[in-house]
Amino acid sequence: MFGAADITFLPSAVAALLFGYLCGSIPFGVVLTRIAGTPDIRSVGSGNIGATNVLRTGRKALAALTLIGDTLKGTVAVCIALYFFNRNLALVAGLGAFVGHILPIWLRFKGGKGVATYIGILLGLSWVAAVIFCAAWLVIAAISRYSSLSALIASAATPPVLWAMGSNREALLFAILTIVLWFKHRDNIMRLRQGTEGRIGQKT
DSSP states (O other): OOOHHHHHHHHHHHHHHHHHHHHHTOOHHHHHHHHHTOOOGGGSTTOOOSHHHHHTTTOHHHHHHHHHHHHHHHHHHHHHHHHHSOHHHHHHHHHHHHHHHHSOGGGTTOOOOOHHHHHHHHHHHOHHHHHHHHHHHHHHHHHHOOHHHHHHHHHHHHHHHHHHTTOHHHHHHHHHHHHHHHHHTHHHHHHHHHTOOOOTTOOO
8 A cells, every 4th residue: 555655756756757758858959950950960870869960960069069958958857856856856857857868759759869868867966976977988988989888888887886975776777777878879889899880070
């Protein structure tokens, strides 16, 4: 049987999940490139709607704005839930934002791979872990020039980092998000193994 606390929590959790989903489902890559008059980003390069694929159009400013937008929608979802509710519901809102990015209702549930939004959620919950993620990403990217490899390794390190910091609930959330993120990168993993993965800044 549900207790009083459960009855109170469930509607709030649904609201937080829905709010996070709507934040996460804003497709900044599609919106910004359409405003700029470039070809549909889904027909360029990998077909992804994220900043890395926007960069393949040669429009660095648009790529930067896409990265900022996709990151902040995760941060905003978490921070608003933290302000109005509590940390547990912030975790729910973060989950919703991630799902919204990879399955946006506005694009018939065909979204991005979630790296920027992953970072944004992490930033809202633990800025220290977010800095560690970004530092790992930058180092690996500088060495390999592969955005996907950088994201895969940095995300794999995130749950253990959070666990070591004593953020057990956050570690569990990011373990789930990391599994989904790796699944979304399954084609990238195959191309990395074959040596055919596109490098950062490479036009296709």
